[in-house]
Amino acid sequence: KKTAAAAAAAEPVQIEDDRTGLSVETLKRAFADNLFYIQGKNADIATLNDYYMALAYTVRDRLLHRWLGTIKAQLKPKVKVVYYLSAEFLMGPHLGNNLINLGIYDQVRQAIQESGLNLDELIAQEEEPGLGNGGLGRLAACYLDSLAALEIPAIGYGLRYEFGIFDQEIRDGWQVEITDKWLRYGNPWEIARPEATVEVKLGGHTEAFVDGAGRYRVRWIPGRTIVGVPYDTPVLGFKNNTANTLRLWKAEAPESFDFQAFNLGDYYGAVNAKMYSENISKVLYPNDEPMQGRELRLEQQFFFVSCSLQDIIRRHLYVGGKLENLDKNAAIQLNDTHPSIGIAELMRLLVDEHNVDWDTAWQITQDTFAYTNHTLLPEALERWPLSLFGSLLPRHLEIIFEINRRFLQEVSAKFPGDTGRLARLSLIQEGPEKFVRMAHLASAGSHAINGVAALHSELLKRDVLRDFYELSPEKFSNKTNGVTPRRWIMLSNPELAFLISESIGDGWIKNLGELRELERFANDKEFQSRWRQIKLNNKTNLTEYIRKRTGLVVDPHSLFDIQVKRIHEYKRQHLNVLYIITLYNRLKQNPELEITPRTFIFGGKAAPGYFMAKLIIKLINSVAAVVNSDPDVRGRLKVVFLPDYNVTFGQRVYPAAELSEQISTAGKEASGTGNMKFSMNGALTIGTLDGANVEIREEAGEENFFLFGLTTEEVYALKARGYNPWDYYNGNPALRQVIDQLASGVFSPGEAHLFEPLVDHLIHRDEYLLLADYQSYVECQDRVGEAYRDQEHWTRMSILNSARMGKFSSDRAIREYCEDIWGAVAVDVALEEYVQATA
Ligand code: 475
DSSP, rough: OOOOOHHHHHHHOOOOOTTTTSSSSHHHHHHHHHHHHHHHHOOOTHHHHHHHHHHEEEEHHHHHHHHHOOOOHHHSTTTTTTEEOOOOOHHHOOHHHHHHHHOOOOHHHHHHHHHOOOHHHHHHHHHOBBBOHHHHHHHOOOOOOOOHHOOOOOOEEEEEEEEEEEEEEEEEEEEEEEETTTTTTOTTTTTOOOOGGGEEEEEEEEEEETTTTTEEEEEEEEEEEEEEEEEEEEEOTTTOEEEEEEEEEEEEEHHHHHHHHHTTTTTHHHHHHHHHHHHGBBOOOOOOSSSOOOOHHHHEEEHHHHHHHHHHHHHHHHHHHGGGGGGHHHHEEESSSTTTTTHHHHHIIIIIISSHHHHHHHHHHHHHHHEEOOOGGGGGEEEEEEEHHHHOOOOHHHHHHHHHHHHHHHHHHSTOOOOHHHHHHHHEEOOOEEEHHHHHHHHHOEEEEESHHHHHHHHHHHHTTHHHHHHHHHGGGEEEBBOHHHHIIIIOOOHHHHHHHHHOOSSSOOOOGGGGGGGGGGTTTHHHHHHHHHHHHHHHHHHHHHHHHHHHOTTTEEEEEEEEEETTTTTTHHHHHHHHHHHHHHHHHTTTTOOOOEEEEOOOOOOOOOHHHHHHHHHHHHHHEEEHHHHOOOOOOTEEEOOSSOOHHHHHHGGOOOOOEEOOTTTTTTTTTTHHHHHTOOEEEESOOOOTTTHHHHHHHGSSSESSSSOOHHHHHHHOOOOOOOHHHHHHHHHHHHHHHHTTTTTTOOOOOTTTHHHHHHTTTTTOOOHHHHHHHHHHHHHHHHHHHOOOHHHHHHHHHHTOOOGGBBHHHHHHHIIIIIIIOOOOOOOOOOOOOOO
């Protein structure tokens, strides 16, 4: 009789590798193993964070062979790689997203459950890497997701800020900024690559010399050296083998630096110099649109761009490429002008370091770079004082002068005698203080320039880059933004994702256009009721979160009316507040008034130095305090400001929203991307004809969109003929009452003058035309309240909104970039076999 052991030995047993296996059993074993051997804990003493880390490492192991396979497939001659240069990547938490993209969400949930834990709690442990301010940084993250989903070889290059966007607390209604120590407990998603370190030079001066071939040359004698150390994070594609790389640079002092000083006995000086170097990647500048001409900011930009370009050239040469063919292997995208110094730096690397002649170098540069503009606000356009620029980057300033000299020659040839045009196009802004105009550098040095929504791209051609458009119209195109349905539907709204897949299959996840098939359920009673139930569940979850975070109890059956985004005067959170006060006044004047019960929810950070934006936060909280404690409006009106809006919080908010506030002054919001996330998740939009709202309305159908306000043309015309906010104040009693209440301290008991700066600005200047749009907004909001009473019709509109948002997938946007700008195509990736290392 055979023993059990002998029987087992006879059977060819298939044992899954603990680091790659995807079965529940294997995942459980790997999880326990990582807890013990990586965290050094067992169940007796492990914290929730230990469990999170053990799970993160379990998932990371499963990324690695996809990642190595990808590197192998992409590090080949003839492969074209997209290099996305961005000062910000607002990635959001990785764990849940990686589970989705690996396709193991359910297995891991079960494995964790069988280990006696709860997956949601572990996911909630992750501190998100807040390496961005808002729209621009989050767009970069959605684009990395789509590049990987579409198997396009891509590297995202940026800065590894030690402190990301500040955490926001609200004290006494005011924003307080707290340092974001996101690396405190370590970051399991990144791998340092110190062997790929590069050097970056700064400061000093230049000198002329004659080279061996008798040619006149210039060399840069830099003042100091910084070292850039890359930290890589794999970015998985959805259920494929591609794992691209996000490569973020950390600034360090060169080794030689401290040794030198140490030998001289100046230990303190050495450590000081080291700290000075490390400063460069210390902190993210928390200003989104208005630019600040800080030297450290320019150092940051140059630092990460120079590291990245050196890395790109190294890769290109490694696969046997010739510099003349760089554009065949590399497409470099500038995410706004923040990395645009790259144009001068690539010229310097080619001409000074690699001995390429100027004309060839300029051709390579133009053919390689492309530039995306994200804002029309004049105060956001980057320009650097010549003096500051020249002292930090003396050689680059010379190169920019030379680019400009040749560029203006071309302009003269095309528009002879047009000196006004020369001055307008020049890369240098003349005047008592001279500036380098970074948008001009980016435009001259790129073969493609794009805006981020149809309207925005038109306005770019008409206003900000008009002269560049007249010079080179062929460079211009529109690339309407998009967002990833993996994070913004599947991960954040799993119940909705399940209902959709059950109804139309799961092809929509990779091909969002398929959501159209939901249209046939728009009138289906059974489907409608499930749709509504899911929304209610999401609202109930948010209600619970609001209670935990603020102590406020809100009614999940009220209309959830939500505005989440950076706080900005042009985004007009305070117009929303004017309506809330209007409603409040109506209820006070007529206590029996029947209105649709509403919960107004706000979230968003203000730049720490932006006084008006901070005052708007205080205003929202002050109005909330009065309204929420007034028994006269109980059950009908609630106002919530949720502190510390970020990606994690966004994932809770979009699925729970019924009304999406997109109320910027027409012509000011380049695109918006939150508007897309709301709508995909079934919220209706109240909005102006601004940014991508125009296209959202076009897709959803005008009957499923709440439109109000002046158009861009009307805004221009009104300003041209002289806008006087007083006329609106005097002509509208309800408006006047609201303004008077703000001015007299009704919402700031004991501090009558608190909101005076806001009120003054509104009645005297009102740059963003709140008063002009007030009546139209109020009427539109009233229509919203009415419409909500017909739940069947509302649900139909909600379903149609989701069904028709296919266009706003970042997959569509990335396909357009690949076809029209980058010339990049998918590369098949085979999984890398794990082989025991041999010498
Ligand atoms: C637009 N950020 C949105 C989004 O295209 C648009 C500027 C300077 C320094 C740091 N951050 C910034 C932006 O300019 C920005 O976020 N712009 C936004 O880009 C993506 O959807 O309308 O305001």
